[in-house]
Amino acid sequence: MSEVCRVAAERRGDVAILSTDGYINNQGGEEIARQAYSHLESGARALVLNLEKTRIVNSIGISILIEVLEKVMDRKGKLAFCGLTPTIDKTFRIMGLAQYAAIYPTESEAVRAVSSP
Amino acid sequence: MSEVCRVAAERRGDVAILSTDGYINNQGGEEIARQAYSHLESGARALVLNLEKTRIVNSIGISILIEVLEKVMDRKGKLAFCGLTPTIDKTFRIMGLAQYAAIYPTESEAVRAVSSP
Amino acid sequence: MSLDATGAREISLTIPVAPDMEIVATAQAAAVGEFIEMPRDKIDEVKLALVEACINAFEHAHARDGRVHLTFRVGREGDAREFLEVEVLDQGRGFDQTAIETPSAEKTFSGRQKRGWGLQIIRSLMDSVAISSSEGGTRILMRKYK
Amino acid sequence: MSLDATGAREISLTIPVAPDMEIVATAQAAAVGEFIEMPRDKIDEVKLALVEACINAFEHAHARDGRVHLTFRVGREGDAREFLEVEVLDQGRGFDQTAIETPSAEKTFSGRQKRGWGLQIIRSLMDSVAISSSEGGTRILMRKYK
Ligand SMILES: Nc1ncnc2c1ncn2[C@@H]1O[C@H](COP(=O)(O)OP(=O)(O)O)[C@@H](O)[C@H]1O
Ligand SMILES: Nc1ncnc2c1ncn2[C@@H]1O[C@H](COP(=O)(O)OP(=O)(O)O)[C@@H](O)[C@H]1O
Numbered sequence: 001m002s003e004v005c006r007v008a009a010e011r012r013g014d015v016a017i018l019s020t021d022g023y024i025n026n027q028g029g030e031e032i033a034r035q036a037y038s039h040l041e042s043g044a045r046a047l048v049l050n051l052e053k054t055r056i057v058n059s060i061g062i063s064i065l066i067e068v069l070e071k072v073m074d075r076k077g078k079l080a081f082c083g084l085t086p087t088i089d090k091t092f093r094i095m096g097l098a099q100y101a102a103i104y105p106t107e108s109e110a111v112r113a114v115s116s117p
Numbered sequence: 118m119s120e121v122c123r124v125a126a127e128r129r130g131d132v133a134i135l136s137t138d139g140y141i142n143n144q145g146g147e148e149i150a151r152q153a154y155s156h157l158e159s160g161a162r163a164l165v166l167n168l169e170k171t172r173i174v175n176s177i178g179i180s181i182l183i184e185v186l187e188k189v190m191d192r193k194g195k196l197a198f199c200g201l202t203p204t205i206d207k208t209f210r211i212m213g214l215a216q217y218a219a220i221y222p223t224e225s226e227a228v229r230a231v232s233s234p
Numbered sequence: 235m236s237l238d239a240t241g242a243r244e245i246s247l248t249i250p251v252a253p254d255m256e257i258v259a260t261a262q263a264a265a266v267g268e269f270i271e272m273p274r275d276k277i278d279e280v281k282l283a284l285v286e287a288c289i290n291a292f293e294h295a296h297a298r299d300g301r302v303h304l305t306f307r308v309g310r311e312g313d314a315r316e317f318l319e320v321e322v323l324d325q326g327r328g329f330d331q332t333a334i335e336t337p338s339a340e341k342t343f344s345g346r347q348k349r350g351w352g353l354q355i356i357r358s359l360m361d362s363v364a365i366s367s368s369e370g371g372t373r374i375l376m377r378k379y380k
Numbered sequence: 381m382s383l384d385a386t387g388a389r390e391i392s393l394t395i396p397v398a399p400d401m402e403i404v405a406t407a408q409a410a411a412v413g414e415f416i417e418m419p420r421d422k423i424d425e426v427k428l429a430l431v432e433a434c435i436n437a438f439e440h441a442h443a444r445d446g447r448v449h450l451t452f453r454v455g456r457e458g459d460a461r462e463f464l465e466v467e468v469l470d471q472g473r474g475f476d477q478t479a480i481e482t483p484s485a486e487k488t489f490s491g492r493q494k495r496g497w498g499l500q501i502i503r504s505l506m507d508s509v510a511i512s513s514s515e516g517g518t519r520i521l522m523r524k525y526k
Contacts, residue, residue: 023257025289055278056260058285059355063348070343087278087359094358095351096339140403142435172424173406175431176501180494187489204424204505211504212497213485245404246394254415258391261411265404 005054007031009039015115016044017107021053028057029064036068045077046114050107052083062095069101078102082110122171124148126156132232133161134224138170145174146181153185162194163231167224169200179212186218195219199227245306249288251297256288259304263320266306270316272380279359280318280378286352287322287374295326295372316380317361321373328367391452395434397443402434405450409466412452416462418526425505426464426524432498433468433520441472441518462526463507467519474513 005028006021016039018032036047049065051057057065072079080102084092092098104110122145123138133156135149153164166182168174174182189196197219201209209215221227247262249255260281267277284304291302305321337350357363360376367373393408395401406427413423430450437448451467483496503509506522513519 023254025254056257056282056285058256058282058289059351060289060349062351063342066342066348085278086275087282090279090359091282091355094355095337096342099339100343140400142400173403173428173431175402175428175435176497177435177495179497180488183488183494202424203421204428207425207505208428208501211501212483213488216485217489243396243398245396245401246392247408248392250389250391252389255391258408258411258415261407262393262404265407269400269404 004028005031007035009035011039011044012111013115014043014045015048015111016040016046017048017050017111019050019052019107024051024054024057024061024065026060026064029061033064033068037071040071040075040077045075045116047072047077047079048107048110048114049079049081050083050110051081051085051088052107054088055085057088057091059091059095062091062097066095066097069097073100078114080104080110080114082107121145122148124152126152128156128161129228130232131160131162132165132228133157133163134165134167134228136167136169136224141168141171141174141178141182143177143181146178150181150185154188157188157192157194162192162233164189164194164196165224165227165231166196166198167200167227168198168202168205169224171205172202174205174208176208176212179208179214183212183214186214190217195231197221197227197231199224243307247304247306248301249304251292251300251302255302256285256292259288259302260284262304262306263318266308267318270308270318270380272316272318272378276378276380280320280376283356283359283376283378284320284322286356287320287376290352291322291324291326291372294329295324297324297326297371299325301325314379317377318380319375319377321375323371323373325371328369328372331365331367389453393450393452394447395450397438397446397448401448402431402438405434405448406430408450408452409464412454413464416454416464416526418462418464418524422524422526426466426522429502429505429522429524430466430468432502433466433522436498437468437470437472437518440475441470443470443472443517445471447471460525463523464526465521465523467521469517469519471517474515474518477511477513 005024008019010017069079082104122141125136127134186196199221249259263280263284264277303323307319310316337354341347361379362377364375395405409426409430410423449469453465456462483500487493507525508523510521
């Protein structure tokens, strides 16, 4: 378990897929936000956050993810999560994130859901 | 990391292959010895110990493995190890086990080496 | 089981108030959880609760000794299921629990108040939580059944 | 790096004298090793050295408090490589180091004396080891460079 959260990005048309690896704390959250905003600036309309390789997201990390979600909603874009462990899923539900963002088991389902028809 | 060392056995002719999973301490060592002796009693002439799924063997565990090795040598049988991590390999060398038992990277090499021609 | 909640048998861990030390502490929760063969998802819940308790101590306590003290105990209530208990203690300035507003998704999403979820997460993920706080410091005692 | 060997920043762990507690303690060594990005094989060496020091304390020390106390520190000597230091302390009866016979493969394989390798393994796997022992107890201080 490394302290640094790595965030890898992939762009498919107007969908940006960010995949995290490791603990999402404030720094991890900020790195996700930075990459997310840069994709939004360059025309991405939807974001998929794949958290498959993350086992812990702390409440500070989640509060930053909520800011990202709000920014996406402001722009009438879409955001979907995938690859959540049961604990992360539970925490997202506790904090209400699950009411505002879609959660899918797999990345392909998430990408399909947010892609423009 | 489970505390219990599981030992799985497989018999191929007169070769018994014991595969460990977990920490080898005195109990783990004794379980290996028990299974090894039972195979020797029932006609096995060679033993292969596959430690691929073990990351720690303490000195008490190794001292029991040395007893098993001596018993095998008394009966003019053969014993080979495989799947050792660098640390376990190093420890076996420190304690001189490597001088008396053969060590191979893979199980198939170990089995080939101890099989009767 | 050689570790119990009677006090004699417990594992204590002291970490400095420093970035990422909460993650180093989760390793101990995981090891003790695995020791009693607690399922992985429950261990994850204990780990996150522990993380939240530690970062609260890091952020808010201003501990006089610059440390956070954790104690891990396993036990069983009568014939009931086994549990893992984690105590997180700081020698900080404490806080008034009655003054803490319960967070809600509405408040979080409408406004600027995104923080304030730590204690709520701890209570939701653990089976029981007891918090005592005074000017001497804060102690969170939390338990998760296997 | 927020953890150093100056004393202020260290992680301490206390475990009871009980079966398999040494393995629970290795989780902490691994977490601190990963924290400084020590390679996995070196972490394994630290873990085994720690296991040997703990089982010595369990078997031989008869600690008055029934516990073994571990301290983990990371540091750097001048511009040299980073290191992980592990201290294993017991409040047991101690031993006379001059009376300990060095083990050898010959003795191990010829006779009945199969034990006696713990300290040798610790010295071989760690980069530096200092042992002090008296009637008050035993302290093993060992260091591994990254
Ligand atoms: N260990 C502590 N020491 C002092 N104050 C604390 C401690 N833990 C929590 N608090 C107080 O309780 C409040 C709520 O904590 P929490 O629910 O974790 O949310 P957050 O940390 O995001 O504010 C904190 O803002 C702080 O005022
Ligand atoms: N923590 C300790 N307290 C008391 N005696 C110890 C301690 N550690 C080691 N010793 C003594 O040193 C001897 C050698 O230890 P070691 O090399 O680990 O081999 P072993 O434990 O197999 O005997 C032990 O037999 C014991 O007499």
